[in-house]
Amino acid sequence: GHDQEPEIYFTLTLADAALIMRQKLYVLILVLAAIIGSYLAYPYVLEGAARFLIVRDKLEPAETIIVLSGDNNGERVNEAVQLYRAGYAKKLLLSGGPLAWQLTAASWMKHQARALRVPExxxxxxxxxxxxxxxxxxxxxxxxxxxxKSVILVTSPPHSRRSKRVFRKVFNKEGIKVISWPAQETEFKLPRWWTRHEDTQFVMWEYVTLVYYFLKGY
Structure with missing residues (x-):
């Protein structure tokens, strides 16, 4: 009877080893599946992260269009002027501070709006x-x-969530409705934004500033 014990032990050891190997194989398959899944989902996740920053409300007539400075090619003013011409509001409020000596972003936007035949x-x-x-x-x-009592807010697409949050915080308690309508901007391109340095900076900056503003109560 004693001679069989090593044989039984050896059989159990083999069975345990086979079970451990199977478990390791399952874990390996799961890890590989997760890696492949992450790789395939990666573009969708990153694109979704940038898409989250863009807030485009249902467009409706308001009383003032507020244009925030910050773009280099005048697309925000162009968008606002199109809205003005389409009768969405009768006033354009151009908001932007100092750029250089005796030059402000607002005055530069005014120059552009006047060139587009918007009356003084x-x-x-x-x-x-x-x-x-x-x-x-x-x-x-x-x-x-x-x-x-109502404004349309025009800025860049990635800046639209943060600006809407801030303006709602400041304006809503005064009974003023804020409609977010970002410009159809060519500076920022959503598809594969992480492959372009400037677009990556846009998105990273917006997320950092969103958190900072949230901590400040905005």
Whole structure:
């Protein structure tokens, strides 16, 4: 009887080894599946992260179009002027502070709007702001002076979530509705944005600033 014990032990050891091998194989298959799945989902996840930053509300008539400075090719002003011509609002509020000596972003946007045949009487200038929070805080009294209760907010697509959050925080408590309508911008391209340095900077900056603004109460 004693001679059989090593044989039984050896059989059990082989069975245990086979079970461990199977478990390791399952884990390996799961890990490989996760890696392959992540690789395949990677573009969708990253594109979704950038898409989250873009807030485009249902467009409806308002009383003022607020244009935030920050682009290099005038697409925000172009978008606002198109909305103005289509009758979505009767006033354009151009918001942007100092760029260089005696030059502000707002004055530059005004120059562009005038070149696009927008009458001087339709333009309002806010030329002190240096941040999105400033844009909202300094634009509010100008909108209130007009007695307006609704605005269309025009900025770049990746900046639209942060700007909408800030403007809603500042404007909604004063009973002013904010409609986000980002410009059809060519500077930022959503597909495969992570392959381009400038677009990567756009997205990273927006997420960092979103968190920073959230901690500040915006």
């Amino acid at each position: 009487t339709a333009l309002i200038i806010e030329d002190k702001s240096r941040s999105t929070i400033d844009n909202a805080l300094f634009s509010l009294p100008l909108v209130q002076q007009l007695g307006h």
